[in-house]
């Protein structure tokens with residue numbers, strides 16, 4: 209089987225939440241996970257320095273993604289700097305916490321244009337709340353067809369059906385499974401096939417081993433399972 213890769217983890221130290229690179233790598237070791245995509249917490253003022261330092265410490269285990277607040281005037285430059293100077297592999301956005309619509313052309317298109325130019329995926333909080341409902345993802349997937357776009361939490365709670373519909377319509381739109389219940393994940397795999405579903409945990413906000421073990425029930429097809437828990441994200445990241 210290909211590598212096992214967790215596509216959604218936060219590193220940093222902010223009021224109420226903390227996770228270091230070493231703490232996450234210890235969880236990967238216990239669960240039997242090869243690599244983890246990591247990005248900052250994005251509440252308040254944040255930078256990508258903590259993630260950069262953790263990546264320097266564990267370059268073979270961590271896959272760093274940049275996070276930015278598009279309201280910052282230099283957001284696109286920060287993304288370009290993370291990717292080209294620091295070797296980061298993708299971008300994380302959280303429209304709800306930072307207060308903007310994912311499909312806002314003025315704020316968000318400049319970031320997607322950098323992804324289109326440099327060729328990296330974007331993962332976005334997608335729990336069907338105010339600023340990042342599935343139609344916002346569909347608008348961006350249509351506007352930037354070459355940018356792989358991952359909907360974190362796959363539209364759970366209220367919009368899983370809509371998320372699946374849009375993921376079936378856009379080749380570049382993927383559903384990420386963190387915190388979604390297993391029945392909804394099984395439904396997505398049945399309707400879309402395993403190539404459009406990507407495993408992530410959202411650590412440290414979860415029971416890590418449970419978030420991994422639930423995926424054993426995502427599909428009876430062993431090859432498909434390998435795609436979901438690592439093969440798909442490896443392909444998007446050209447690992």
Ligand SMILES: [Zn+2]
Pocket residue numbers: 216218410
């Ligand atoms: Zn998260």
